Amino acid sequence: xxxxxxxxxxxxxxxxxxxxxxxxxxxxxxxxxxxxxxxxxxxxxxxxxxxxxxxxxxxxxxxxxxxxxxxxxxxxxxxxxxxxxxxxxxxxxxxxxxxxxxxxxxxxxxxxxxxxxxxxxxxxxxxxxxxxxxxxxxxxxxxxxxxxxxxxxxxxxxxxxxxxxxxxxxxxxxxxxxxxxxxxxxxxxxxxxxxxxxxxxxxxxxxx
Amino acid sequence: xxxxxxxxxxxxxxxxxxxxxxxxxxxxxxxxxxxxxxxxxxxxxxxxxxxxxxxxxxxxxxxxxxxxxxxxxxxxxxxxxxxxxxxxxxxxxxxxxxxxxxxxxxxxxxxxxxxxxxxxxxxxxxxxxxxxxxxxxxxxxxxxxxxxxxxxxxxxxxxxxxxxxxxxxxxxxxxxxxxxxxxxxxxxxxxxxxxxxxxxxxxxxxxxxxxxxxxxxxxxxx
Amino acid sequence: xxxxxxxxxxxxxxxxxxxxxxxxxxxxxxxxxxxxxxxxxxxxxxxxxxxxxxxxxxxxxxxxxxxxxxxxxxxxxxxxxxxxxxxxxxxxxxxxxxxxxxxxxxxxxxxxxxxxxxxxxxxxxxxxxxxxxxxxxxxxxxxxxxxxxxxxxxxxxxxxxxxxxxxxxxxxxxxxxxxxxxxxxxxxxxxxxxxxxxxxxxxxxxxxxxxxxxxxxxxxxxxxxxxxxxxxxxxxxxxxxxxxxxxxxxxxxxxxxxxxx
Numbered sequence: 061x062x063x064x065x066x067x068x069x070x071x072x073x074x075x076x077x078x079x080x081x082x083x084x085x086x087x088x089x090x091x092x093x094x095x096x097x098x099x100x101x102x103x104x105x106x107x108x109x110x111x112x113x114x115x116x117x118x119x120x121x122x123x124x125x126x127x128x129x130x131x132x133x134x135x136x137x138x139x140x141x142x143x144x145x146x147x148x149x150x151x152x153x154x155x156x157x158x159x160x161x162x163x164x165x166x167x168x169x170x171x172x173x174x175x176x177x178x179x180x181x182x183x184x185x186x187x188x189x190x191x192x193x194x195x196x197x198x199x200x201x202x203x204x205x206x207x208x209x210x211x212x213x214x215x216x217x218x219x220x221x222x223x224x225x226x227x228x229x230x231x232x233x234x235x236x237x238x239x240x241x242x243x244x245x246x247x248x249x250x251x252x253x254x255x256x257x258x259x260x261x262x263x264x265x266x267x268x
Numbered sequence: 269x270x271x272x273x274x275x276x277x278x279x280x281x282x283x284x285x286x287x288x289x290x291x292x293x294x295x296x297x298x299x300x301x302x303x304x305x306x307x308x309x310x311x312x313x314x315x316x317x318x319x320x321x322x323x324x325x326x327x328x329x330x331x332x333x334x335x336x337x338x339x340x341x342x343x344x345x346x347x348x349x350x351x352x353x354x355x356x357x358x359x360x361x362x363x364x365x366x367x368x369x370x371x372x373x374x375x376x377x378x379x380x381x382x383x384x385x386x387x388x389x390x391x392x393x394x395x396x397x398x399x400x401x402x403x404x405x406x407x408x409x410x411x412x413x414x415x416x417x418x419x420x421x422x423x424x425x426x427x428x429x430x431x432x433x434x435x436x437x438x439x440x441x442x443x444x445x446x447x448x449x450x451x452x453x454x455x456x457x458x459x460x461x462x463x464x465x466x467x468x469x470x471x472x473x474x475x476x477x478x479x480x481x482x483x484x485x486x487x488x489x490x
Numbered sequence: 491x492x493x494x495x496x497x498x499x500x501x502x503x504x505x506x507x508x509x510x511x512x513x514x515x516x517x518x519x520x521x522x523x524x525x526x527x528x529x530x531x532x533x534x535x536x537x538x539x540x541x542x543x544x545x546x547x548x549x550x551x552x553x554x555x556x557x558x559x560x561x562x563x564x565x566x567x568x569x570x571x572x573x574x575x576x577x578x579x580x581x582x583x584x585x586x587x588x589x590x591x592x593x594x595x596x597x598x599x600x601x602x603x604x605x606x607x608x609x610x611x612x613x614x615x616x617x618x619x620x621x622x623x624x625x626x627x628x629x630x631x632x633x634x635x636x637x638x639x640x641x642x643x644x645x646x647x648x649x650x651x652x653x654x655x656x657x658x659x660x661x662x663x664x665x666x667x668x669x670x671x672x673x674x675x676x677x678x679x680x681x682x683x684x685x686x687x688x689x690x691x692x693x694x695x696x697x698x699x700x701x702x703x704x705x706x707x708x709x710x711x712x713x714x715x716x717x718x719x720x721x722x723x724x725x726x727x728x729x730x731x732x733x734x735x736x737x738x739x740x741x742x743x744x745x746x747x748x749x750x751x
Contacts, residue, residue: 148346166274310612
């Protein structure tokens with residue numbers, strides 16, 4: 061389609077309308093992102109940044125318009141090729157750090173790299189056997205990031221990804237995102253703060 | 269398959285760890301059964317006549333009330349989003365979660381039945397019959413109750429509303445469960461007919477439950 | 491040595507380590523004597539050899555109530571004096587109390603089998619003990635349900651004290667309920683005309699079981715203190731700053747493992 065090189069992907073939305081609770085959050089939204097590109101979705105509170113990510117992830121159904129991924133795995137739907145990192149960590153406090161990660165690796169399936177290695181990358185290798193209940197908010201976020209590393213998915217949907225991360229954590233995360241983009245992945249991030257990597261801005265919500 | 273096995277393993281683990289509710293269901297079952305004689309009196313002959321009904325009611329309440337949080341916990345911590353997005357069909361994931369719940373909370377009820385049978389003066393045959401019918405019938409309770417648990421997530425209401433929604437759905441299971449146990453104990457009906465219907469109810473709910481729960485979860489996303 | 495000395499968990503660990511072997515030895519000796527005396531006690535002219543179940547049953551029944559008393563005092567300690575060991579004592583006592591209560595129920599129903607012809611009769615005493623058992627289990631479930639022990643401690647303390655006030659009311663109600671339904675109950679336990687040949691072994695067994703409780707309780711408290719230390723060490727380990735050098739933390743982990751061992 062529109063002149064994609066082999067192995068390249070393009071995520072695009074055309075005329076996307078989002079309605080939540082009877083209120084039209086945004087309408088006629090067009091966006092696109094190609095492999096190796098990060099898009100930072102910005103806008104005031106309530107402009108629908110999180111909603112947009114959830115629409116792409118298939119967790120909300122668009123009231124109109126289309127969202128497609130060209131050049132991805134034809135056997136899989138768009139949500140199946142996405143990683144969604146939301147406000148909530150999807151961690152079970154009763155399970156250990158390693159068990160939490162191993163569960164998501166097993167459950168999400170697909171191509172993956174070592175869990176121990178990703179825990180070391182995010183700086184949690186000292187805590188693998190500890191219950192996730194003992195982790196601080198920043199550490200929980202790091203553990204969620206380890207999930208993105210352990211299971212490979214081309215599209216990362218990140219909702220305020222740098223929340224709760226300290227400066228070192230943000231640097232580490234910037235590194236991870238650059239690696240991901242270099243491998244041909246693409247990132248859509250809803251954010252207030254600077255993302256820490258080169259990104260294209262997509263501003264939504266009434267041009268405020 | 270690994271995905272489903274992982275989900276089952278995780279849910280059972282959580283249920284058995286600190287903070288998990290696996291054994292609270294049994295405790296509830298025990299308490300409900302112990303309360304009955306205070307209401308109907310300690311007449312052993314009467315209790316043994318009512319025994320199967322009391323055990324079935326207790327098991328029904330215990331298995332439905334523990335279902336409350338089946339999807340709620342996953343919804344609150346965001347796991348449900350990832351489960352919905354994954355390559356595993358949501359219906360299968362729901363079935364796996366219900367199976368894990370039954371293994372962690374339903375089976376202990378059946379194991380506890382003989383002890384409670386003793387309290388209600390049931391003989392070996394009667395206790396065996398009740399345990400067998402519970403074994404065949406509690407999956408139906410879990411899998412229909414799952415629909416209520418999914419609705420609870422959709423509606424953001426748990427607890428009593430769920431019980432009100434689901435208890436009527438479990439009436440057939442109660443009827444044939446108690447009928448089969450009574451048939452085994454006193455007759456004159458044969459045990460086979462109500463027991464087969466009970467098994468059929470379980471099998472039907474095994475199919476309907478996951479689909480209804482998945483549909484309700486999909487439409488309740490936000 | 492005063493109570494305040496014992497308040498310090500570290501001192502408690504040191505002291506209990508010294509006392510525990512002696513307590514255990516005393517328990518074993520007294521239990522042996524008690525069991526021997528019970529075995530050689532004469533059969534009852536009515537109940538035959540089954541009367542010997544009494545030597546196990548009565549101490550267990552006594553302890554099932556005594557342990558709740560201990561927990562109530564400990565709960566007061568938690569709520570009023572905020573004694574650092576109080577909730578440890580309360581938590582450690584619950585499973586032991588539940589076990590004694592369970593044994594009381596079990597021996598009671600074994601005793602009842604030849605008397606009543608069934609293993610279970612809704613006899614006033616047994617029923618009260620059954621409710622006590624349920625309350626123990628509920629308390630244990632409460633301890634298990636809350637991950638943070640100090641938060642669980644307050645809830646459990648309140649429940650224990652409410653239970654302590656309610657237990658006599660429950661006992662009274664059950665007695666009333668029972669006599670309402672079946673006048674002239676089936677069995678009289680611990681009749682007033684207890685012969686000396688029964689009384690002495692029974693007293694020895696009661697003391698032996700109480701010692702057994704004290705021993706088990708002390709050991710369980712030690713376990714609980716150590717468990718909490720492991721927990722706080724784990725939390726310390728979790729909060730270790732990521733990417734920090736391994737040099738500083740290695741020695742701390744070593745100390746930690748020494749402390750736990």
